Amino acid sequence: MNRIFIRLFPPSRSCAFASSLATMKDIENGRELFEYTSGRWIYNEPRRLAERRLAFNVDELLKAAAKSVNRPTSDIKSFHKIAEGGFNRVFDISMKDGTSMLARLPYLSTLPQRLAVASEVATLAFVCAHGIPTPQVLGYSVGDNAVGAEYIFMEKLPGKCIGDTWFDLSEQERFKVLLQIVKLEAKLFTIELPASGSIYYTRDLSPGTPKIDIPGSDGELCIGPYAALRWWFGERGDLDIDRGPHKDPRLVLQTPAERELAWIRAYGRPRFPFERAYRETFDYKKQDPKEHVNSLVDYIRLAPHLVPTSSKLNLPVLRHPDLQPNNIFISEDLSITGLIDWQHSLVLPTFLAAGIPNLFQNYDDKESMSFVPPQLPDDFESMDEDERAEAQEQFRRRHVHFFYLGFTQRINEPHWCALEQETGLLKRRIFNDASSPWEGLNTRLQMDIVRVSQNWSKIAPADLDSTISACPIMVTEQEVQRRTVLDESLCEVDSDMERINRVLGIASDGWTLNELFESAKERAREIREEGLAAVSDDPWLKEMTEQHWPFDDCNEDE
Template identity: 80%
Template structure:
């Protein structure tokens, strides 16, 4: 392989394509680094020399990192994980993941052993983590093909590992770091029992650093008061809006028709954030156990779960952006296991296949079997949690917990021209106030500090319904095209996806051909064309 071709393979994203805005996505992921210096660092981490390396290959590329496999003469292998230039919060993300991996490993969670890392300027030209290669392989798409017993075994082990996490005593909310990796002056709280080596410092999740937020002089934690934990993300967004907020179109172009293609005012979001901050003190549970800080895996999905041939879990990977939060905010089912859109799953009913399953046609059998699989996973994750993880189950039992977590997440989401999610959360809080508000000392429910007219609540509900319908339609179209929500597809599917997208575009424009203005708007804001993402 020529050097130019080899560098392209190592430095650039080659694991898929995007059907729109591809140059931008590729630029975000391009990372030129010193290959020989990385090899030297890897060999040194296991007391070998660069001459002991037999191969250096790209193993995987995800949303935030590129992973290389470094094979040694003795048959061992080292994994080198380098973040993309666009991955935030840079050195904090790497430093926090290293410390988190070591911390949870010491508490019985199987994770890759960190062999070396760097978060400062170095000869490699990038932050990096060097790790041992775990035995086994990720479940990945094979999750959908597991037998019931195999699924149950994995779910049971997941819940056992989560129980270990919930039983760890942590002093405050934030993210975990080695004390040595935080610059002087950065707030930190030492973790008892770590001899001062480990601490909890600023939140390492992306939303705290996205865009210009990384330059804001704001309180990113750690926080010892759940009221501060609740308020801080909204205060972060208020600070960003005051410094940088400008009217803009919703980032998701498919939403723009709902708003008549008009720019949305950040001041409207400011009002919602202020309403949320007034509500926040009332959202803190009176049960102190629900306020205890807990660490969860940030993305517990099949690609991050390694198993042996008999489906014993050999490791959990990708702890980047991990957070310590109060239990009532950290609780919740991992997205890959939940099935909240299904009434039977919500009711916690044991799943069963219908009596006429064997006589169904092939298409109906596939649909019903998939529905059953989702119910099966949802039910048994909850069932195992109820049996083994009291702290988590106690938090999940609170019917207002799901709404509180959604409210907290939407208040902290970076504003990109969409006000409706937080607005609708506030309406739902008002509708369920008696179940959500923490009671006064005399047992009475305090008055809700936020009030909406019925007309305003209906306006928000209508917008929310329109956006949900758009989400469903976009999911259907993405499935037809074979692309992810950001337009990503496999290299093999790229050309056919582009062709199908063009056909759908022509059909969409033909459907509005009688209205010149609507046709112009549809063409200008078509969701599968290249666009300016900052308009």
């Protein structure tokens, strides 16, 4: 399908997304409270909406909210939705005296149930005690309750989310925010933790759940099972497997792959790659999970050799799971007032926890990887409007990447030590790809294995006599070439799809603003017609293109 896309779509500037306002009718019939209303999906919308549907007892929620601050329910003046995303819905509860609080309710589809809320509550308390500004938790409930949904009540942070203004900040303003971010991360890297896993109040874990007490908490806090979604996605939550906590970094590396092996053996079956745009690369054939099993077995053989010899690189560290502008609150003078959304937080060995946060990194850019101070092109002033916009965006990405690294080098020595490891990025990449749920795609992990084998002399620790053991994995040159061709094709598809999504004004899952839905849907229909016309001389390719068109409704499980 990339043959079609590459001819159809020119580069385009991205659009901004924002929430929409609900009508009084929506509020009266409960749609505003229980249904997702902040946007639309141009394909598979019924499934996305069902995932985000959450009915609950409003009266009981308000009773619980008032009780959490020792107030009568009659003190509540208003209750309305202010935000919703992929995992939670957030409501504002305002009192007659002008004070207010937030109620955060996870959808029923948000996993792991009980543990996600329990871990976030404990993590918020833990990091706050170590000087990280976060909302104070006023009350919470996991499991069954009168509300009919799990919830967290928390204080409202002062300031505003920086997400709406991040792209408009000047260089100096970005300096100020990035410096504060790195200083806060430096605090996290100094906290001593006993194992990898997720943080919980001991009282919230059942007696039989593996746990390790956090020193200095008097048994109140502990490290328990990993709360990351990938451990519980699909039927993975039903598996009887080791989910941590782990003191040994070798187990941290191996057990996610062993989890995925257990899932494939119990539930795996041939399927198409989840991303439909990838399917042409594989000749529209379902992929056999046995091939992924082979890659996971290869990874497990490599995993013990990925553990650094330096003990400080193996120290467990907690980081924010999604440190990006929408989760950063600032005051008028750009001082950070709080970090929100600690759901699915993990404690991992330093060499795996390290890395520039996704929204700040620019790893795909050679100039950023060389740690060179960014500059605008010499011919910037003579460029046309679109070229200048593209050059400015490239400069911004390089700027953020460079100064995040620079501040980390100066302020956060443990993190910098991990970042400057030559093979650190490759180790984190293969760990993440081996940990990801299998959805019909094996190429990423296969390429990681190739790169590890090619860089074996830099990865494998030397023995006392300075000899390096042989790589336990052998990949033939012919197989290397096959994997490389596949990987390059998928990278082209990714680039094409990014351009298409910008043209349509949608996110990668088809989401768009309510007011842009009809135009996005119509443009998608036009693009489909153009795409089918481009392959009209090949009946089989036309049929496959039509069946697997990435912007039509589909069965996501086949």
